Structures are given as structure tokens and as C-alpha cells.
Amino acid sequence: MKLLPDGRLYRALVLGTATVVLGLGVYFLVAWLVTDDTGCAHGVEKRGTKSECTGVTDGSFHFADALAPVFGRIKAENDSIADKSPATVALMIPMISDNPAEQHEFTEQVQGAYLAQYRANHQANGQRPPIRLLLANPGRNYEFWEPVAQQLADAAASPTENLRAVTGINISLKETEKAIAFLTAAKGIPVVAGPMTADDIMNSAARPHAYPGLARVAPSNSDQAAALGSFGSDIKPAETMVVEDVREDDNYLTTLRQAFEKLAKGAPHAPETFRSPTDFNDEGNLANDFHQMVPDICSSDAKTIYFAGRPVQLRQFLIELGRRNCAKHYTVISGSHASTLTVDAKFQDQWGSLTAGAGITVRYAALAHPDSWSGDGPETPGGSRRAYKELADLATMFGNTSATGIGRTSLSDSRTIITYDSVTTAVSGIRNDTVGKVEMPTLDEVANSWLRLHGGNRVNGAGGWICLDQYGNPYNKAVAIVHLDPVTKSAAFDRLAWPAGRAPDANCSIRTGG
Known part of the structure; x- marks a missing residue:
């Protein structure tokens, strides 16, 4: 190799190496900024x-x-x-x-x-x-x-x-x-x-x-349960059963369980229990649990089932109950989160299980319903x-x-x-x-x-x-009591019910003691 005078070869090598290193540094810096950028927009982060x-x-x-x-x-x-x-x-x-x-x-x-x-x-x-x-x-x-x-x-x-x-x-x-x-x-x-x-x-x-x-x-869940209780006054506790999710750290489930256990006080059978995944939208393998649960429900005297669970699990339960071998009619009662079934694409093929011939009625306490305040009669x-x-x-x-x-x-x-x-x-x-x-x-x-x-x-x-x-x-x-209608594939209005067992007066007076 011919040496350049005055150390120019050394300087050229150093300069070339520095250029390569600088170029790689810029590349990795840009790559890091692109892949690890935590900003989505002003005020919003990943x-x-x-x-x-x-x-x-x-x-x-x-x-x-x-x-x-x-x-x-x-x-x-x-x-x-x-x-x-x-x-x-x-x-x-x-x-x-x-x-x-x-x-x-x-x-x-x-x-x-x-x-x-x-x-x-x-x-x-x-x-x-x-x-x-x-x-x-x-x-x-x-x-x-x-x-x-x-x-x-x-x-x-x-x-x-x-x-x-x-x-x-x-x-x-x-x-x-x-x-x-x-x-x-x-x-x-x-x-x-x-x-x-x-x-x-x-x-x-x-x-x-x-x-x-x-x-x-x-x-609240207890208010919904009280309204459901006044609507279903002909339900006999001896013909009820509670099916409940015992997953912890879910306030909806905890208080809905308590409310339904109170409604079913006097039921001859202990609640049937299951535990949903930590993320209640996960399917898990609960379909197997519900499949095994159905024969016990069929062999009981239960006609009304209080279901304390989230919508995904309610869907899974209804599908398995629809496949039962017994020819009994069941009314499944749940809380307001059951409304999700009306927009759940995975339930669309299951509406047939809610027809009169299939023998399942799903009823729940809706947070509101369009038919609550419609019609031409006297306003409630x-x-x-x-x-x-x-x-x-x-x-x-x-x-x-x-x-x-x-x-x-x-x-x-x-x-x-x-x-x-x-x-x-x-x-x-x-x-x-x-x-x-x-x-x-x-x-x-x-x-x-x-x-x-x-x-x-x-x-x-x-x-x-x-x-x-x-x-x-x-x-x-006001609590709108509704049921799932397989014809319209939506929530059909039954009637209004009240946690206090009666409608409020014209001034909406708040009474002591309930």
C-alpha cells in the first residue's frame, strides 16, 4: 500500500469510519423514534x-x-x-x-x-x-x-x-x-x-x-332486582335457581350476585357457580362448564334462573341451555348488561332458542327503553x-x-x-x-x-x-323490564317497574325509609 504523505491515509480512515458510525447512529435513532414513539396525538399516548x-x-x-x-x-x-x-x-x-x-x-x-x-x-x-x-x-x-x-x-x-x-x-x-x-x-x-x-x-x-x-x-343492581321482583311477583322461590360468576374484583358481579341471591331466598338448591376469565370479554372454555351445568338444572324444580354474569358468559350459557335434552320452559333473568346481546353478532344465530317452541324467555332490567314514554295514553x-x-x-x-x-x-x-x-x-x-x-x-x-x-x-x-x-x-x-324478542331480534318492552314498588308522585318527592 502506498502511504499518503503527512498522515493523510490515517485521517482518511478515521474520517471514513466516523462517517459510517454517524450514519448508523442516525439510522438507529430514526428507527428507535419510529418504533418506540409513544405519542398518538396531543394528550394521547400509547x-x-x-x-x-x-x-x-x-x-x-x-x-x-x-x-x-x-x-x-x-x-x-x-x-x-x-x-x-x-x-x-x-x-x-x-x-x-x-x-x-x-x-x-x-x-x-x-x-x-x-x-x-x-x-x-x-x-x-x-x-x-x-x-x-x-x-x-x-x-x-x-x-x-x-x-x-x-x-x-x-x-x-x-x-x-x-x-x-x-x-x-x-x-x-x-x-x-x-x-x-x-x-x-x-x-x-x-x-x-x-x-x-x-x-x-x-x-x-x-x-x-x-x-x-x-x-x-x-x-343500581339492587334497585333493578327490586323492580324485577315486583314484576315477577308470581315467581315461587322454590322454583328458582341462581347461576353466578364468582370472579373477584368485579363490582357489577358481586352486587348482582347479592341481589339475585336475595330474590331467590328459599330456593332448594345452592347457586351453580363458574369463574369467568380476568378479561370478561374472553370466551375461555366456559361453554364446557355450562354444558355440564345444564343436566343439573334440568333435574331440578327450577323454572326461573337468575343469571349473575357478564354478556359473553350469558350468551354461552343460553346457547348450552338451548341444547338441553329436557323439555322444560325456563325464564332466565339477568341485569342491565344483558342488553349487549342485542348487538352481539355471535348471538345472531341463537335467537331461535328464544321462540315459544324452544322454551326460553330472557328477561332483564334495562337502564332505559324507547317505549317507556311513548304512546297516547295518560303519561305515567x-x-x-x-x-x-x-x-x-x-x-x-x-x-x-x-x-x-x-x-x-x-x-x-x-x-x-x-x-x-x-x-x-x-x-x-x-x-x-x-x-x-x-x-x-x-x-x-x-x-x-x-x-x-x-x-x-x-x-x-x-x-x-x-x-x-x-x-x-x-x-x-324507572326501570324498564324487557325481554329478548326473537322476531325483531331486539329488546321488547314489557312494562315499567319501580324499586319502591310504586311510581313516584308528581313532585318526585323523596320519602324517608324508601
């Missing part, structure tokens, strides 16, 4: 083994394709009031699911929130402040509730964000309970829970300040045809796939209605305190407003009157 986008958005980012139309409308509505000093309400629910039926329900809940926002801003006689809506995804089963709840706390503390209430809260789990405790007790943020029904996530006489500032709009105290019609008209106006639509909507499975009522209740509390020179109430003022939402100040929800007691719970809320 978390967990599935790299799920979780966080808070104003509609700029949609968490799932099904949510894109309604998120677009929310973003447009938020932008239109940005310079009008709006109060902010957040909808906190999981936004992504691998279960198509559950994803459908999440979409319906966001649609209900938007329709409530639109009504508040355009059909409320100019009441102020206008309402801005944030969308908070805490992840599947609220796994990442803590960082998302902290984002909401920051928005509540911000003089420009002015978050004044968190709504939604749709699944009764331990993670949900922690999120509510953090928002209310730790951060002083008012919360209006929507489809949440567990009895042990509420304020009560025994724990009046467990969740300060928590209001609920759905009847406890609800308002006008309030329901306002929502129904909005759903017709926006429930399409046009450029200004929010996607196809349905009111039949209650999720849209109950979330609409949750946001409407939050708006009522916020606006009740914006009088005189007060344009933006404090968090405490909003939380204290729940104490006045009864009697003449009740919320005329689309799903029935919302009359909050001193603990923020809906008093004697």
Missing part, C-alpha cells in the same frame, strides 16, 4: 402491551374508526364555541375493544354524549355557559385510569380548560372505583356516572362521603314524553352516515339514552350555578348542585326522571 392509545382529546383524534364520525362532530362543536368561555365536561369510558359488540356500545355512548352537548348548546334557550366536550379513554377495563384521570384533574385546575364534571363511567370494576375515588375524594371533581350500576360504588347512609361529588343516573309519573322525544328527534337528525352525521344510532339498547342523561345531568348542575354575575361555577358549587336536583329541580331525563337523594343516587328511578 400504553400497555397492546400499545393502546389512551388519554384525553377534544375530538381531534379518534381512538377507533367507528368513532371517527361522532368525534368529528364533537370537534366541530368544540371549535364553534371556543371563544365563548365554555364549561368543559369530559366523557370517561373505554373507547377501544376487541369485542365488536362492546365497541358498538362504546360508540353509542359517545353518540349520546354528543347529542346532549348539541342540545345544551343549541336547544336550551341560550342558557350559559356553552358546553365543551372532552373524550377520555382510560384503556380497556380502565387499566390506565390513573394517568388519564390526572389529565382530567389538570384540566379542572386550568383556568382556560374549566373542566367542571366527568361523566360516563360505564363499567363497575375495581379500577373504576379507584378512578372515581381519585377524581372525587382526591381532586374534588364532580362525577356523574352513566351505565354504572354496582351498589358498592356510591354514597350511602353508611358511607355518606365515600365519593364526595358523585352522582349516579342509573338504577316518573318520566317525560317530551324529554324522550327531544333525544329521539336529535338521533334522527344526526343518526346517519352523511358528512354531518354521527353514524347510525339506536336507542333500543339503552346505552345512548343513559349516557345522554348522564351528560344532561352534569349540564344541569353546572348551569344551575351560573346566575347573576357568576359565569363559571367552582367545582364545589357544581358538586353541591346535586343536592338540589330533585322535586321541581329534577332532571327530566330521556330515560325517566332523575331525582337525586342526599347521597347523589337516583331515587325510585
Whole structure:
């Protein structure tokens, strides 16, 4: 090799090596940024083994394709009031699911929130402040509730964000309970829970300040059971059986078990039990368990089965019960989460098992139903045809796939209605305190407003009157008793029932002792 004078070969080698190293460094840096970037959008980050986008958005980012139309409308509505000093309400629910039926329900809940926002801003006689809506995804089963709840706390503390209430809260789990405790007790943020029904996530006489500032709009599991009991007064305890999921850390299951065991007091057989997977949307191998359970049910005197379980397991149970060898008719009674079966594609081939000849009736307590306040007869105290019609008209106006639509909507499975009522209740509390020179109430003022939402100040929800007691719970809320209709493949309305065994009076008076 011929040496270059003055060490130029050495310098050339060093320079060449440095260039290669620098080039590789840039390559690996770019690759690392691309593969490990945790940002999805402003306020939204990838978390967990599935790299799920979780966080808070104003509609700029949609968490799932099904949510894109309604998120677009929310973003447009938020932008239109940005310079009008709006109060902010957040909808906190999981936004992504691998279960198509559950994803459908999440979409319906966001649609209900938007329709409530639109009504508040355009059909409320100019009441102020206008309402801005944030969308908070805490992840599947609220796994990442803590960082998302902290984002909401920051928005509540911000003089420009002015978050004044968190709504939604749709699944009764331990993670949900922690999120509510953090928002209310730790951060002083008012919360209006929507489809949440567990009895042990509420304020009560025994724990009046467990969740300060928590209001609920759905009847609890025990209220649902009381309404079901009044509807099925001819059911004999000796002809009942409870089939229950004994999985831990699920507040819905725990309190539904307790409620159904109370209804079945005097049943000759102990409950048939099973344990669902940690993720209740997993199929697991429970079909085998239910297959083995059915012969014991057939050999019993049971005619009514109280099923305390989540929708996937209810579907699996009904399929196996439909294949039974005995020719007995069964009525299977469950809680409000049974509404998911109406949108569960895996149940579509099983509706035939619910015909009269097949001998199975599925009945449950719905959180709301369109037929509750329809018809031409005298209006029953406890609800308002006008309030329901306002929502129904909005759903017709926006429930399409046009450029200004929010996607196809349905009111039949209650999720849209109950979330609409949750946001409407939050708006009522916020606006009740914006009088005189007060344009933006404090968090405490909003939380204290729940104490006045009864009697003449009740919320005329689309799903029935919302009359909050001193603990923020809906008093004697209307319960729509429904059954699954194999002809229409939907929930058919039976009648209204009441936790107190009677409809409320015209003033929605809250009586002592129930």
C-alpha cells in the first residue's frame, strides 16, 4: 500500500469510519423514534402491551374508526364555541375493544354524549355557559385510569380548560372505583356516572362521603332486582335457581350476585357457580362448564334462573341451555348488561332458542327503553314524553352516515339514552350555578348542585326522571323490564317497574325509609 504523505491515509480512515458510525447512529435513532414513539396525538399516548392509545382529546383524534364520525362532530362543536368561555365536561369510558359488540356500545355512548352537548348548546334557550366536550379513554377495563384521570384533574385546575364534571363511567370494576375515588375524594371533581350500576360504588347512609361529588343516573343492581321482583311477583322461590360468576374484583358481579341471591331466598338448591376469565370479554372454555351445568338444572324444580354474569358468559350459557335434552320452559333473568346481546353478532344465530317452541324467555332490567314514554295514553309519573322525544328527534337528525352525521344510532339498547342523561345531568348542575354575575361555577358549587336536583329541580331525563337523594343516587328511578324478542331480534318492552314498588308522585318527592 502506498502511504499518503503527512498522515493523510490515517485521517482518511478515521474520517471514513466516523462517517459510517454517524450514519448508523442516525439510522438507529430514526428507527428507535419510529418504533418506540409513544405519542398518538396531543394528550394521547400509547400504553400497555397492546400499545393502546389512551388519554384525553377534544375530538381531534379518534381512538377507533367507528368513532371517527361522532368525534368529528364533537370537534366541530368544540371549535364553534371556543371563544365563548365554555364549561368543559369530559366523557370517561373505554373507547377501544376487541369485542365488536362492546365497541358498538362504546360508540353509542359517545353518540349520546354528543347529542346532549348539541342540545345544551343549541336547544336550551341560550342558557350559559356553552358546553365543551372532552373524550377520555382510560384503556380497556380502565387499566390506565390513573394517568388519564390526572389529565382530567389538570384540566379542572386550568383556568382556560374549566373542566367542571366527568361523566360516563360505564363499567363497575375495581379500577373504576379507584378512578372515581381519585377524581372525587382526591381532586374534588364532580362525577356523574352513566351505565354504572354496582351498589358498592356510591354514597350511602353508611358511607355518606365515600365519593364526595358523585352522582349516579342509573338504577343500581339492587334497585333493578327490586323492580324485577315486583314484576315477577308470581315467581315461587322454590322454583328458582341462581347461576353466578364468582370472579373477584368485579363490582357489577358481586352486587348482582347479592341481589339475585336475595330474590331467590328459599330456593332448594345452592347457586351453580363458574369463574369467568380476568378479561370478561374472553370466551375461555366456559361453554364446557355450562354444558355440564345444564343436566343439573334440568333435574331440578327450577323454572326461573337468575343469571349473575357478564354478556359473553350469558350468551354461552343460553346457547348450552338451548341444547338441553329436557323439555322444560325456563325464564332466565339477568341485569342491565344483558342488553349487549342485542348487538352481539355471535348471538345472531341463537335467537331461535328464544321462540315459544324452544322454551326460553330472557328477561332483564334495562337502564332505559324507547317505549317507556311513548304512546297516547295518560303519561305515567316518573318520566317525560317530551324529554324522550327531544333525544329521539336529535338521533334522527344526526343518526346517519352523511358528512354531518354521527353514524347510525339506536336507542333500543339503552346505552345512548343513559349516557345522554348522564351528560344532561352534569349540564344541569353546572348551569344551575351560573346566575347573576357568576359565569363559571367552582367545582364545589357544581358538586353541591346535586343536592338540589330533585322535586321541581329534577332532571327530566330521556330515560325517566332523575331525582337525586342526599347521597347523589337516583331515587325510585324507572326501570324498564324487557325481554329478548326473537322476531325483531331486539329488546321488547314489557312494562315499567319501580324499586319502591310504586311510581313516584308528581313532585318526585323523596320519602324517608324508601
